[in-house]
Every structure is written in C-alpha cells, then in structure tokens.
Amino acid sequence: MPRRTNGVGVQAEDAQICVVMVGLPARGKSYIAQKAQRYLRWLSIPARTFNVGNYRRNDAPQPTADFFDMNNAEGERKRRAAAEAAVADMLQWFKSGGVVGILDATNSTKERRQWVFETVSKEGIEVIFVESKCDNEDLIMGNIRDVKTTSPDYKGQDPDAAALDFRNRIRNYEKIYKSINEDGDEGDYTYLKIMDVGKQVIINRIQDYLQSRIVYYLINLHIRPRSVWLSRHGESMLNLEGRIGGDAALSYRGEEYARKLPDLVRQSVGDDRPLTVWTSTLKRTIATARHLPKHYNQLQWKALDELDAGVCDGLTYQEIKDQYPDDFAARDDDKYNYRYRGGESYRDVVIRLEPIIMELERSEDILIISHQAVIRCIYAYFMQKDQEDSPWLPVPLHTLIKLTPRAYGTDEEKTSANIKAVSTWRGKGSTAKHEDPVPEGGI
Amino acid sequence: MPRRTNGVGVQAEDAQICVVMVGLPARGKSYIAQKAQRYLRWLSIPARTFNVGNYRRNDAPQPTADFFDMNNAEGERKRRAAAEAAVADMLQWFKSGGVVGILDATNSTKERRQWVFETVSKEGIEVIFVESKCDNEDLIMGNIRDVKTTSPDYKGQDPDAAALDFRNRIRNYEKIYKSINEDGDEGDYTYLKIMDVGKQVIINRIQDYLQSRIVYYLINLHIRPRSVWLSRHGESMLNLEGRIGGDAALSYRGEEYARKLPDLVRQSVGDDRPLTVWTSTLKRTIATARHLPKHYNQLQWKALDELDAGVCDGLTYQEIKDQYPDDFAARDDDKYNYRYRGGESYRDVVIRLEPIIMELERSEDILIISHQAVIRCIYAYFMQKDQEDSPWLPVPLHTLIKLTPRAYGTDEEKTSANIKAVSTWRGKGSTAKHEDPVPEGGI
Numbered sequence: 037m038p039r040r041t042n043g044v045g046v047q048a049e050d051a052q053i054c055v056v057m058v059g060l061p062a063r064g065k066s067y068i069a070q071k072a073q074r075y076l077r078w079l080s081i082p083a084r085t086f087n088v089g090n091y092r093r094n095d096a097p098q099p100t101a102d103f104f105d106m107n108n109a110e111g112e113r114k115r116r117a118a119a120e121a122a123v124a125d126m127l128q129w130f131k132s133g134g135v136v137g138i139l140d141a142t143n144s145t146k147e148r149r150q151w152v153f154e155t156v157s158k159e160g161i162e163v164i165f166v167e168s169k170c171d172n173e174d175l176i177m178g179n180i181r182d183v184k185t186t187s188p189d190y191k192g193q194d195p196d197a198a199a200l201d202f203r204n205r206i207r208n209y210e211k212i213y214k215s216i217n218e219d220g221d222e223g224d225y226t227y228l229k230i231m232d233v234g235k236q237v238i239i240n241r242i243q244d245y246l247q248s249r250i251v252y253y254l255i256n257l258h259i260r261p262r263s264v265w266l267s268r269h270g271e272s273m274l275n276l277e278g279r280i281g282g283d284a285a286l287s288y289r290g291e292e293y294a295r296k297l298p299d300l301v302r303q304s305v306g307d308d309r310p311l312t313v314w315t316s317t318l319k320r321t322i323a324t325a326r327h328l329p330k331h332y333n334q335l336q337w338k339a340l341d342e343l344d345a346g347v348c349d350g351l352t353y354q355e356i357k358d359q360y361p362d363d364f365a366a367r368d369d370d371k372y373n374y375r376y377r378g379g380e381s382y383r384d385v386v387i388r389l390e391p392i393i394m395e396l397e398r399s400e401d402i403l404i405i406s407h408q409a410v411i412r413c414i415y416a417y418f419m420q421k422d423q424e425d426s427p428w429l430p431v432p433l434h435t436l437i438k439l440t441p442r443a444y445g446t447d448e449e450k451t452s453a454n455i456k457a458v459s460t461w462r463g464k465g466s467t468a469k470h471e472d473p474v475p476e477g478g479i
Numbered sequence: 480m481p482r483r484t485n486g487v488g489v490q491a492e493d494a495q496i497c498v499v500m501v502g503l504p505a506r507g508k509s510y511i512a513q514k515a516q517r518y519l520r521w522l523s524i525p526a527r528t529f530n531v532g533n534y535r536r537n538d539a540p541q542p543t544a545d546f547f548d549m550n551n552a553e554g555e556r557k558r559r560a561a562a563e564a565a566v567a568d569m570l571q572w573f574k575s576g577g578v579v580g581i582l583d584a585t586n587s588t589k590e591r592r593q594w595v596f597e598t599v600s601k602e603g604i605e606v607i608f609v610e611s612k613c614d615n616e617d618l619i620m621g622n623i624r625d626v627k628t629t630s631p632d633y634k635g636q637d638p639d640a641a642a643l644d645f646r647n648r649i650r651n652y653e654k655i656y657k658s659i660n661e662d663g664d665e666g667d668y669t670y671l672k673i674m675d676v677g678k679q680v681i682i683n684r685i686q687d688y689l690q691s692r693i694v695y696y697l698i699n700l701h702i703r704p705r706s707v708w709l710s711r712h713g714e715s716m717l718n719l720e721g722r723i724g725g726d727a728a729l730s731y732r733g734e735e736y737a738r739k740l741p742d743l744v745r746q747s748v749g750d751d752r753p754l755t756v757w758t759s760t761l762k763r764t765i766a767t768a769r770h771l772p773k774h775y776n777q778l779q780w781k782a783l784d785e786l787d788a789g790v791c792d793g794l795t796y797q798e799i800k801d802q803y804p805d806d807f808a809a810r811d812d813d814k815y816n817y818r819y820r821g822g823e824s825y826r827d828v829v830i831r832l833e834p835i836i837m838e839l840e841r842s843e844d845i846l847i848i849s850h851q852a853v854i855r856c857i858y859a860y861f862m863q864k865d866q867e868d869s870p871w872l873p874v875p876l877h878t879l880i881k882l883t884p885r886a887y888g889t890d891e892e893k894t895s896a897n898i899k900a901v902s903t904w905r906g907k908g909s910t911a912k913h914e915d916p917v918p919e920g921g922i
Contacts, residue, residue: 237681252695377726387782
C-alpha cells in the first residue's frame with residue numbers, strides 16, 4: 037500500500053527523533069523549541085515540547101538562585117526528578133505515535149546529556165542535540181528582561197529583584213556548563229550548535245531527511261524584530277458572483293481597496309521601514325499591489341496562487357453541489373484533506389507553501405497579498421491553528437493583518453479598510469453565495 | 480515593475496557571489512563545484528566554474544610533483560599567474576551579468592585566500608569559502624584512482640606512476656595547507672567547512688538567501704554510489720487519443736508495461752538493493768507502479784504530477800491550436816517560459832521540483848515514475864540540458880532510464896520494454912497526434 041508523503045518526503049512511521057535542547061538560561065532555547073514544534077505540526081508531523089522547568093515547578097514553584105547551585109543537594113535532587121519525569125512522559129508520548137519530541141531544558145553537563153542520550157536511544161529513538169551558545173550581553177539581557185521577568189518562577193515579584201536573581205541563577209549554571217563536544221569527547225553525537233544566534237553554526241553527524249529539515253529550519257530562524265503583513269486581494273468580479281477560483285479583475289470596490297492600501301500599509305509599517313511585497317501570479321493580487329510605493333521591492337510567486345479547485349474552478353458552491361454532490365459532501369467532511377478533482381487540497385497548499393515559510397523566516401518585513409486559502413495556511417503556521425479549523429477561518433476582504441513574532445507566540449493586529457465587500461466565507465453544508473462568518477473562529 | 484521570482488526567491492540582480500573552493504587535491508572540490516554549477520543553472524541562476532588548473536595547464540601542461548613544491552619559485556610564479564588569470568576572467572564574467580562564480584582551486588594558504596577575498600570583494604561581490612576537509616584515506620585513494628589518473632595532467636602516462644606522482648603533489652600541498660580559520664583569525668569570512676564528506680559541517684556568517692540555498696544544497700550532497708531510475712507511466716487512454724493532461728487509466732499496452740516493469744527494474748537494479756519508488760498522485764503512475772515488489776517503499780508526490788495545462792487540459796494539440804491559436808504559437812516560441820492559462824510553465828515545474836531534487840540528492844537508489852514534462856525537467860538537472868532544449872527532449876513511453884552520478888557528470892543507460900506505445904513527442908509547430916521524435920536531442 038503506497039503511503040503518501042507528507043510533503044517533506046518523510047514518512048512519520050520511519051523515524052522518531054528527540055531534539056534535546058542545550059544551553060544556559062536566557063539563550064532562546066524555549067523560543068527555538070516552540071518554533072520547531074509549530075513548524076513540524078504545520079507539516080503534519082506530530083511534535084511536542086517537554087519543558088523540564090514546568091515539571092520542576094510542581095515541586096519547587098518559585099525557587100531562588102541558590103536552588104540551582106550545584107552544591108544544593110535538595111535542589112539537585114528535585115531538578116533531576118523533574119528531568120526524569122519529563123523524559124518518562126516523552127517516552128510514553130513516543131509510544132503513542134509521537135514523531136519529534138523536544139526536551140526543553142539546559143542539559144548543560146556532559147553527564148546529563150549522556151543520561152538523556154542513553155535513556156532515549158535505547159528505546160530506538162534518534163537523539164539530536166540543539167545547543168544555543170551565546171555570549172552577546174545585549175541579547176542575553178534582552179531575554180532576561182522580556183521573558184524571564186514574566187516567567188511563572190517570578191510571578192508577583194519585583195521585576196528588578198527577579199532579574200537580579202535570574203542572573204545569579206545563570207551564574208550557577210555557568211559554573212558547571214560545558215558546551216557540547218567542547219572537550220572533543222562528544223563527537224559521536226548528532227548535534228547542531230548555533231553560536232551567537234547563527235553567526236556560526238556547527239552541524240555534526242546529521243543522518244536522515246527529517247533531521248536535516250529540522251536543522252535547515254533552525255538555521256534559517258533569526259530573532260531580529262519584524263512583522264509579516266497579510267492581505268487578500270481586493271474584491272474581484274468573481275467574488276461578486278460567488279464563484280471560486282478563476283483569474284478575474286478587481287471589482288469597483290476592489291479597485292478602491294487597491295488605491296487605499298498604500299495608506300493602510302504606511303500607517304501600519306511606518307514611513308522609513310523597507311518593505312518587500314509578495315503577490316501571487318494572478319491578476320487580482322497584482323492589481324491590488326500596483327499602487328504601492330515604487331521603492332517597495334515586489335515579487336510574484338506561483339506558490340502564492342489560490343488553492344486550485346480543479347474541475348470546480350469558476351463554479352458557485354451551488355453549482356458544485358449540483359454537479360459533484362459527493363465531492364461537495366466529502367469536502368465538508370474533511371476540508372483539510374479533500375483534494376478537488378484535478379486540483380488541490382489544503383494539505384497540498386501547505387506543501388507548496390513550505391519554501392515560502394522558510395523564506396519568510398529568513399526575511400525582514402514582508403507584505404503578502406494573496407488568496408483566502410493561502411492566507412489561511414500562512415496564518416495557521418504563525419498562530420498554530422489546527423488542521424480541522426484552519427480551512428474554516430474567516431479572512432475578510434479589504435482587511436490588513438499584521439503578525440509580529442514574539443518569544444512565545446505571535447501578536448496579531450487587524451485593520452479594516454472600511455470598504456464594503458462581499459463575504460466569501462462559507463459555513464459547513466452551506467451553498468450561499470455570500471454568508472456572514474460565524475463570529476468565533478479567529479482572524 | 481514587479482519582478483518575478485525565479486523560484487528560490489532570489490532576484491538575480493541583488494547578489495553576486497564568488498564561491499571559493501578550499502582544500503587539498505583529491506578532496507572532491509571539482510565534484511562539489513560542478514554539482515553546484517549544475518544546480519544553480521537549473522534554477523536559472525547564471526553560474527560558472529573557473530578551474531585554476533585549466534589556466535595553469537596553458538603554461539605547464541603536465542607538471543610533475545616538484546612543480547608544486549613551495550620552494551619551486553618558477554612553479555609558484557606560474558601557479559600564481561594561473562590564479563590571477565582565472566580571477567580576472569571571473570571578474571569580467573561578473574561584469575557581464577554572472578551571479579555565482581565558482582573558483583575551483585586549492586586556495587590552501589591564508590595568504591592566497593586573503594588575496595582572493597580582497598580582489599573579489601572590492602568589486603562588490605560577496606565571497607563564500609567552501610572547504611572540503613577530509614582525512615579518510617579510502618576516500619582520498621578512491622578520488623586519486625578514479626579522477627586524477629584520468630586528469631589531463633597525466634594523460635598518456637602510466638596510471639601507477641601518475642598516482643604516485645599525484646600523491647607526492649598532495650604532500651607538497653600538505654606542507655603549506657591551512658584549514659580555514661584553523662588559527663582563529665579567519666572568523667570574519669563567510670565560510671562552509673565540510674569535514675569527512677559531511678560528517679561534520681561548520682557554517683560561518685552565512686548572510687543572505689542565495690548563500691543559504693547554496694549551503695543547504697551542498698550539505699545535502701553525498702558521494703555514496705547510487706543510481707536514479709526514471710520512467711514515464713505506461714501508455715494511457717488519453718495518450719492513445721493524443722490528448723494532454725487528464726487523469727486517465729492505462730491502455731491495454733500500458734497495463735502490459737506495468738506488468739513487465741518489475742522484471743525490467745530487477746534486471747537493472749539487482750535483487751538485493753533496496754529501492755524506493757516515487758510516483759505522482761495521478762492514476763496512471765500509481766497503476767504503473769502497482770506490480771512492483773511489496774518490499775519497495777512507495778511514496779506519492781503531488782510535486783511529481785504532470786505539468787498543469789490549465790484550460791488546455793484534456794485537449795489535443797489541434798484543438799489547442801484551434802481554440803487558443805495565440806497560445807499555441809507563444810508556447811512554441813518559448814516553451815520553457817510559456818505558462819498555460821490557469822496552468823504551468825516548465826519554469827513553474829522546475830520550481831516545484833526543487834525539493835524533489837534536494838531529496839534525491841540526499842537519497843540512495845530511487846525509481847521515479849512520473850510524466851513527460853516532469854521527467855524532462857529531472858533529466859535536464861542531471862544531464863545539464865539547456866532550458867531551450869529540455870522541453871523538447873524525447874522521453875519515449877515504456878522505457879526505463881538509469882542515471883548514475885559520477886565525479887564529473889552523469890552516466891545514462893536506457894532500456895526499452897519492447898512494448899509498443901504511441902509517441903507523445905511533438906515537434907515545433909506540429910499538431911500531429913502521434914509523431915516520431917527527431918532523432919537528435921537526447922534521452
């Protein structure tokens with residue numbers, strides 16, 4: 037029985053990987069873990085992060101720095117117990133079909149790493165260590181300020197006192213910390229060492245495709261502040277008729293949106309920030325972008341074209357239901373996986389968007405002008421939406437969405453152009469041409 | 480004016496990169512250079528290799544090992560002159576629009592690297608050093624045997640004497656060789672260091688997307704012996720009618736091919752080698768693969784589906800000419816770039832095949848069962864066919880093609896199943912349903 041690729045050429049059954057984070061506190065380990073988990077899930081690869089700190093907090097909710105002193109036997113015992121509990125849960129999760137488990141902890145000694153490696157690999161699970169090594173004081177201080185003063189460890193405490201204590205905690209870790217293979221005796225491990233946020237990267241003994249995908253994704257991440265703006269094209273002539281797909285021109289109101297978009301963008305982006313604009317290759321996104329300032333770089337991507345509706349291209353939902361009743365029902369039943377005859381599924385769109393996501397991660401400020409299904413998929417990546425929900429998200433016309441990646445998630449800001457447009461959202465089972473979205477659901 | 484992306488998100492105008500190879504002789508530098516050039520050209524990025532040895536041979540066609548002794552002033556002068564001539568030509572080529580120039584030489588001293596870096600970067604061209612560092616004796620001996628005894632430097636000489644002399648040449652290089660940043664004073668360079676054929680990789684200060692693409696490609700290469708087999712699906716019902724695209728079942732003769740394919744494959748692959756089979760998601764490739772042994776892993780890729788003919792899907796060429804005469808002419812005029820209305824161009828297909836090529840490079844033996852246009856694109860990658868030629872290559876039905884990558888190119892072997900099938904090749908301007916390919920042209 038042939039198995040379908042999930043788009044990165046990996047069969048979930050073939051490999052189970054434990055990503056073991058390594059590094060001092062405030063080096064962005066949790067950020068990396070969280071990004072990797074989100075990326076893998078978006079690609080339908082079951083991934084889960086096991087944060088040892090969360091386990092430790094059961095036993096020691098708000099420890100002070102001396103809890104992390106290597107001479108504190110009680111602290112050492114509790115921290116060890118937390119690591120054991122996290123690893124035990126992770127192994128359980130692997131048994132139930134997990135593919136990439138991420139152990140988010142400092143794992144800062146050779147002994148700890150050896151213990152993790154042996155415990156995990158004797159269950160037939162591959163281990164890849166991912167170390168973030170960073171001596172950049174600004175960056176560390178930024179991390180301490182932004183993240184750690186909002187950590188549950190310091191909840192309700194004075195931020196300055198918290199930051200001071202946290203620096204002392206780091207000092208205790210520094211006393212025992214060994215960078216991976218620093219002594220040359222960990223060269224048999226598979227590892228990725230990211231130094232000073234990607235200035236230098238060492239990749240050791242990467243073996244298979246899934247490992248390589250994870251590594252390539254992680255070395256493309258950066259942490260410079262930036263935003264991604266998303267907009268659908270202006271209302272099109274086919275939108276007015278309630279027909280899907282096609283390559284129509286903008287409606288009168290769609291043209292109005294195109295003329296207003298430069299102001300909308302300027303207000304959200306600011307005057308001085310350089311912006312790159314990506315459109316699809318279809319008329320309605322190119323027309324929507326055409327009044328934007330000339331100094332914005334513009335690129336057209338075929339990969340940003342709307343989901344291909346195959347034989348249903350250009351039809352209304354009523355026509356689809358009349359002509360292909362089984363397909364109409366099958367799509368409502370599993371919209372993420374349903375592939376139009378001769379066309380695409382949402383899953384297919386995610387696969388072709390993967391290089392776009394990789395390029396987005398590498399880039400600074402980008403404005404994407406694309407289509408309903410494509411925007412849903414990109415939005416789902418940033419906001420970690422489930423596959424059951426993402427194909428039903430309302431993405432109204434004539435609205436600019438600003439997404440700003442943060443340490444533990446993505447901020448969202450929505451600006452309406454206040455130009456009327458039809459709704460192209462459709463509820464399950466409905467064949468209405470234009471229907472108001474159910475209020476819940478996002479975007 | 481919006482510029483189209485070439486599919487890797489890079490605008491050719493934005494960056495010019497000089498890839499400077501580093502490493503002792505027989506470390507696979509020329510192999511890496513040649514692969515990178517082929518990959519970049521396939522992605523429409525103007526790339527060219529400048530081999531300093533070729534320049535040196537003008538002056539010193541068949542030097543013995545002592546020519547490469549650091550104390551040989553005459554040899555040193557000539558080798559320096561060759562490097563200067565190669566770099567001068569490369570800079571000239573950059574001025575005429577070159578994007579990635581590859582300087583293929585040992586560049587084994589810090590002084591030489593500094594000279595290249597300064598000479599090239601003062602012209603505004605980015606420099607990335609790519610070092611292959613390898614101490615694996617088997618591998619080096621293999622390289623010496625396979626490649627260097629067939630080098631023009633030793634043409635007409637006894638292979639054993641040539642190998643001996645070549646080893647002495649390497650020894651002379653070893654006396655002065657410094658691995659990049661070995662002393663810690665080359666940390667400002669952008670470099671990729673590949674150790675023991677990828678066992679460990681160091682990536683230093685990679686800056687932009689094109690650099691990152693090159694690096695990712697190079698770290699995915701391997702040199703274990705393997706082959707790639709290509710086959711079109713068996714003859715389909717639409718092939719019989721001379722109609723393009725669609726999702727038809729196999730014809731009677733197409734079924735015969737599917738039944739015979741296991742034997743054909745077994746004879747070419749051998750009994751014991753594990754093989755992975757990739758098909759498209761269309762019926763005719765899946766049906767063609769269905770009698771293959773169960774122990775072969777099978778994967779279906781949407782990215783291997785036939786070029787999407789958009790509104791022309793399911794038509795004959797005569798019908799296309801009648802209904803879309805301008806399109807018919809435009810396609811013949813520039814078949815690589817012509818995009819069917821609502822469909823794809825060959826250029827689009829190459830873009831969606833890029834992840835497939837990356838996965839192929841990482842893999843061992845793979846059999847791909849796909850479609851005429853897709854096979855043309857994959858074949859063009861391995862055989863470095865020009866964009867003007869590749870859309871016209873004959874790829875007969877019921878034929879198994881075996882491609883085996885070698886140090887300086889790709890071996891090709893073609894086996895016919897001896898089962899008759901219509902020809903789907905079409906000459907420029909023709910609307911014939913079935914037409915014999917012009918004999919020249921490849922595959």
